[in-house]
Amino acid sequence: xxxxxxxxxDHDLLTIRTTLGKSSWGTGLFYEHLPSENDPLLWIPDIVAxxxxxxxxxLRRVQPLMGNVIDxxxx
Numbered sequence: 001x002x003x004x005x006x007x008x009x010d011h012d013l014l015t016i017r018t019t020l021g022k023s024s025w026g027t028g029l030f031y032e033h034l035p036s037e038n039d040p041l042l043w044i045p046d047i048v049a050x051x052x053x054x055x056x057x058x059l060r061r062v063q064p065l066m067g068n069v070i071d072x073x074x075x
Contacts, residue, residue: 004033
């Protein structure tokens, strides 16, 4: 489940394809974009991502909830 950002949804698809490479079609990965208010489970990653982006004490507080951080931004 991805939080829909309307015009940015296509960027998610590009990021998935770029990250998985040629194997992206054979992974069985399925996803759907929804507005975050439509799915309470999207609220949690929104909160964690906001804290990560805010940095400082917010980042310190949320770090116990986080695993590894992988930067998927395209160069």
